[in-house]
Amino acid sequence: xxxxxxxxxxxxxxxxxVLTIALGATAFIQGAKSxxxxxxxxxxxxxxxxxxxxxxxxxxxxxxxxxxxxxGIIRQRVNSLGVAESEVTAVGSGTNRQIVxxxxxxxxxxxxxxxGQTAELRFRQVLLEGTPGVSVVDTATAATGxxxxxxxxxxxxxxxxxxxxxxxxxxxxxxxxxxxxxxTGTVKYLLAPAKVVGADxxxxxxxxxxxxxGGWMVSLNFNGDGTTKFGELTSRVVSLTQPQxxxxxVLDGLVISAPRxxxxxxxxxxxxxGNFTQTxxxxxxxxxxxxxxxxxxxxxxxxxxxxxxxxDQLHAGLLAxxxxxxxxxxxxxxxxxxxxxxxxxxxxxxxxxTMLMFLVLGKGIGFTLTLxxxxxxIVSIGITADSFxxxxxxxxxxxxxxxxxxxxxxxGWVRARRTIIVADSVSIIASVLLYxxxxxxxxGFAFTLGLTTLIDLVVVFLFTKPLxxxxxxxxxFGGGHPLSxxxxxxxxxxxxxxxxxxxx
Amino acid sequence: xxxxxxxxxYNGELSFDFIGKRKRWYALSGVLMLVSIVVLSLxxxxxxxxxxxxxxxxxxxxxxxxxxxxxAVKSTGLSSEPVVQLIGxxxxxxxxxxxxxxxxxxxxxxxxxxxxxVANDVDYxxxxxxxxxxxxxxxxxxxIGFLIVVVLYLALAFEPKMAIAAIIAVIHDVFITVGIYAxxxxxxxxxxxxxxxxxLGYSLYDTVVVFDKVRENTRTIAGGSRMTYSxxxxxxxxxxxxxxxxxxxxxxxxxxxxLFVGAGLLGAGTLKDLSLALFIGLATGTYSSIxxxxxxxxxxxxxxPAMKALAKRVGQxxxxxxxxxxxxxxxxxxxxxxxxxxxPKRKKSRR
Numbered sequence: 001x002x003x004x005x006x007x008x009x010x011x012x013x014x015x016x017x018v019l020t021i022a023l024g025a026t027a028f029i030q031g032a033k034s035x036x037x038x039x040x041x042x043x044x045x046x047x048x049x050x051x052x053x054x055x056x057x058x059x060x061x062x063x064x065x066x067x068x069x070x071x072g073i074i075r076q077r078v079n080s081l082g083v084a085e086s087e088v089t090a091v092g093s094g095t096n097r098q099i100v101x102x103x104x105x106x107x108x109x110x111x112x113x114x115x116g117q118t119a120e121l122r123f124r125q126v127l128l129e130g131t132p133g134v135s136v137v138d139t140a141t142a143a144t145g146x147x148x149x150x151x152x153x154x155x156x157x158x159x160x161x162x163x164x165x166x167x168x169x170x171x172x173x174x175x176x177x178x179x180x181x182x183x184t185g186t187v188k189y190l191l192a193p194a195k196v197v198g199a200d201x202x203x204x205x206x207x208x209x210x211x212x213x214g215g216w217m218v219s220l221n222f223n224g225d226g227t228t229k230f231g232e233l234t235s236r237v238v239s240l241t242q243p244q245x246x247x248x249x250v251l252d253g254l255v256i257s258a259p260r261x262x263x264x265x266x267x268x269x270x271x272x273x274g275n276f277t278q279t280x281x282x283x284x285x286x287x288x289x290x291x292x293x294x295x296x297x298x299x300x301x302x303x304x305x306x307x308x309x310x311x312d313q314l315h316a317g318l319l320a321x322x323x324x325x326x327x328x329x330x331x332x333x334x335x336x337x338x339x340x341x342x343x344x345x346x347x348x349x350x351x352x353x354t355m356l357m358f359l360v361l362g363k364g365i366g367f368t369l370t371l372x373x374x375x376x377x378i379v380s381i382g383i384t385a386d387s388f389x390x391x392x393x394x395x396x397x398x399x400x401x402x403x404x405x406x407x408x409x410x411x412g413w414v415r416a417r418r419t420i421i422v423a424d425s426v427s428i429i430a431s432v433l434l435y436x437x438x439x440x441x442x443x444g445f446a447f448t449l450g451l452t453t454l455i456d457l458v459v460v461f462l463f464t465k466p467l468x469x470x471x472x473x474x475x476x477f478g479g480g481h482p483l484s485x486x487x488x489x490x491x492x493x494x495x496x497x498x499x500x501x502x503x504x
Numbered sequence: 505x506x507x508x509x510x511x512x513x514y515n516g517e518l519s520f521d522f523i524g525k526r527k528r529w530y531a532l533s534g535v536l537m538l539v540s541i542v543v544l545s546l547x548x549x550x551x552x553x554x555x556x557x558x559x560x561x562x563x564x565x566x567x568x569x570x571x572x573x574x575x576a577v578k579s580t581g582l583s584s585e586p587v588v589q590l591i592g593x594x595x596x597x598x599x600x601x602x603x604x605x606x607x608x609x610x611x612x613x614x615x616x617x618x619x620x621x622v623a624n625d626v627d628y629x630x631x632x633x634x635x636x637x638x639x640x641x642x643x644x645x646x647x648i649g650f651l652i653v654v655v656l657y658l659a660l661a662f663e664p665k666m667a668i669a670a671i672i673a674v675i676h677d678v679f680i681t682v683g684i685y686a687x688x689x690x691x692x693x694x695x696x697x698x699x700x701x702x703x704l705g706y707s708l709y710d711t712v713v714v715f716d717k718v719r720e721n722t723r724t725i726a727g728g729s730r731m732t733y734s735x736x737x738x739x740x741x742x743x744x745x746x747x748x749x750x751x752x753x754x755x756x757x758x759x760x761x762x763l764f765v766g767a768g769l770l771g772a773g774t775l776k777d778l779s780l781a782l783f784i785g786l787a788t789g790t791y792s793s794i795x796x797x798x799x800x801x802x803x804x805x806x807x808x809p810a811m812k813a814l815a816k817r818v819g820q821x822x823x824x825x826x827x828x829x830x831x832x833x834x835x836x837x838x839x840x841x842x843x844x845x846x847x848p849k850r851k852k853s854r855r
Binding site: 033040048050053069076106112166298300301302303304305306308309312313315316317319320321323324325327331332335370374375376378379381382383385386389390393396397400414418419422423425426427429430431436437445446449491 | 510511514515554562573580581606608609610624625626627628629630631632634635639642643645649650653654657658661662695698701702704705706708709712713720743745747748750751753754755756757758759760761763764765766769773774775778779782815
């Protein structure tokens with residue numbers, strides 16, 4: 001039972017030293033200078049997209065392939081923004097897949113609009129055009145062909161000055177007529193069913209309009225099928241009277257522009273103009289080029305954090321960690337006196353190792369530190385200190401049983417070791433499960449908690465225990481100085497009590 | 505002096521009867537759990553927008569006010585009533601129900617215009633209606649998975665009955681923590697759920713420390729007749745009392761500082777939600793490992809024939825020796841802990 005194992009404290013300390021140097025060297029070689037911070041600490045936008053698929057279709061439609069395809073399209077859209085370190089990843093498995101987009105910095109809502117767009121592009125012939133407000137039913141234009149009386153009434157009742165009618169959102173049936181507004185809410189349209197749709201477009205690019213006013217526009221090329229259909233549409237309307245000789249370009253239910261067709265376009269290309277800025281036209285071209293996503297998505301979660309708030313959160317997290325650490329140190333020093341110094345040293349080593357791991361993992365596997373992660377690390381200060389307490393209390397129990405400190409360190413360690421391993425294993429099990437089951441921020445918390453618990457094990461085995469073995473050889477601790485926290489008399493050791501009794 | 509207090513607990517000179525009075529603690533916990541269930545079913549939890557779906561906007565600017573924020577939000581034609589809170593003195597948070605596409609941008613713009621900041625400085629979070637169901641489901645899977653794996657692990661590392669007792673204590677902690685949330689009406693967010701899940705690990709940490717000592721104390725008692733399983737377990741709880749207190753306190757210190765900074769500096773948010781759940785859970789966790797887990801373990805083990813026989817022998821012995829043993833038992837206890845270590849009958853106790 002508890003036979004003092006021949007311990008070689010200097011060897012353990014050497015291993016720890018080599019380990020730390022190796023980690024430090026890895027970080028240096030990788031060129032990792034600072035911990036990668038999550039979006040909640042440095043500001044940025046994250047969007048989680050959840051596929052919108054009917055339950056019955058989940059097995060068929062929601063395949064790894066369709067998700068990968070969607071990730072590819074969204075990634076291209078996001079990359080077009082040119083923000084470094086943007087990420088688009090698929091998470092989850094089976095029918096539970098989601099796409100997480102995170103873009104650091106102050107991109108604002110552009111990113112949300114860009115990835116959220118269903119990009120339903122339609123080309124529709126204009127049937128009626130007029131002022132945005134509610135109007136009287138137009139009796140001058142005869143109801144012929146697609147222009148029914150019912151549609152005319154619907155058009156008259158529609159109000160383009162209302163904000164909710166200017167939000168777009170798509171979902172319009174291409175085979176039905178549509179009452180819609182232009183994006184600024186200044187013109188109201190009644191539009192015929194769509195003859196040409198987004199899928200007919202092969203490429204789109206943003207170009208500077210050389211002939212026109214010098215503004216930006218989007219140049220479109222149709223594929224074979226699209227060329228034919230667009231040719232038919234333009235040839236048919238070109239001879240009609242205003243406004244029916246216009247073809248509206250409708251994106252997500254709103255009219256971007258409705259140019260008059262001067263001649264039939266059969267060459268398979270078209271331009272969209274509409275007072276675009278360079279950014280607008282580039283974004284629109286991207287949306288059109290990368291096309292509609294293979295799946296419809298709901299925005300499960302959107303989070304936009306300004307760099308100011310990010311900095312505040314980082315600051316608060318660090319402050320909380322600092323206060324927590326100081327409190328733990330003060331308590332250990334007050335309660336365990338000399339042993340408290342061992343706690344201070346061990347926590348410092350654990351802190352250094354944690355920092356190095358953050359650096360190395362940041363470069364290596366793209367680990368980012370989030371606010372929840374910081375919280376995990378702070379909570380782990382407690383867990384790490386707990387394992388020292390388990391050991392110290394064991395040690396004191398052994399001293400109470402009348403052992404000398406040198407043998408108490410060894411026999412106390414054998415027992416404390418078991419407790420620490422079992423208790424830490426439970427923590428690690430908890431964090432692994434949290435990591436695999438959780439979403440978003442929880443993952444960051446679980447990861448840091450698991451990592452720091454592992455580091456705790458390393459520190460206790462390779463630092464705290466060897467250090468105590470060495471300290472037990474010193475006069476201060478081994479001799480049971482009152483301030484060492486291991487004084488046999490203070491602890492009420494059997495041996496000390498007998499000695500005192502004999503003296504008295 | 506704490507040191508001598510610890511020593512007296514260790515030697516058994518000072519002993520709290522945790523196990524003998526277990527009915528009292530069971531009753532207390534039973535009442536608390538009942539209250540939790542009643543409050544939970546009557547009042548439910550105050551769920552954050554992450555579970556219900558909705559949007560949350562926040563602006564930090566000196567001079568913000570609830571009235572101005574409400575006015576700005578309403579000007580966008582929002583039909584439902586927004587929930588507007590002032591956080592600290594210079595931050596305002598607006599929560600709304602589920603928004604239509606584009607509405608969030610309108611609200612962001614309105615708030616930005618009202619308080620004279622750029623739209624990108626209005627932080628916001630949008631949660632789709634199905635999102636909450638998703639995270640709730642995952643949290644539940646995590647909880648169930650955790651309980652199963654830990655029961656198996658503890659059954660292997662310790663013994664099956666210890667695993668059962670530990671899990672009962674954990675379930676007890678979760679119930680009471682959730683009950684407190686329902687009662688006080690604290691907001692439950694995903695960060696709170698992380699907190700709940702972490703409590704499980706934490707509460708077990710405490711229980712593991714106590715059980716490890718219980719196992720050590722009871723390893724060899726079956727062959728002897730000095731103390732019953734309950735007495736040995738009670739001694740273990742007393743011996744680890746200082747340890748439990750210190751580990752819990754040290755664990756609470758950083759959590760308390762997160763709570764303090766999170767609630768004080770940032771107002772609502774991840775840090776506050778997480779640490780509040782941890783704080784409450786840690787406190788109940790410490791209570792349950794001492795007052796619930798060990799008594800349940802003792803009750804389970806006392807039903808075994810070997811332990812019944814032991815209790816009988818101990819009873820006979822103490823009545824034979826003298827009635828005053830009760831007074832002297834404090835000296836007998838530590839002797840019993842150390843004594844059996846040297847006894848050769850260790851193998852028997854495993855059975």
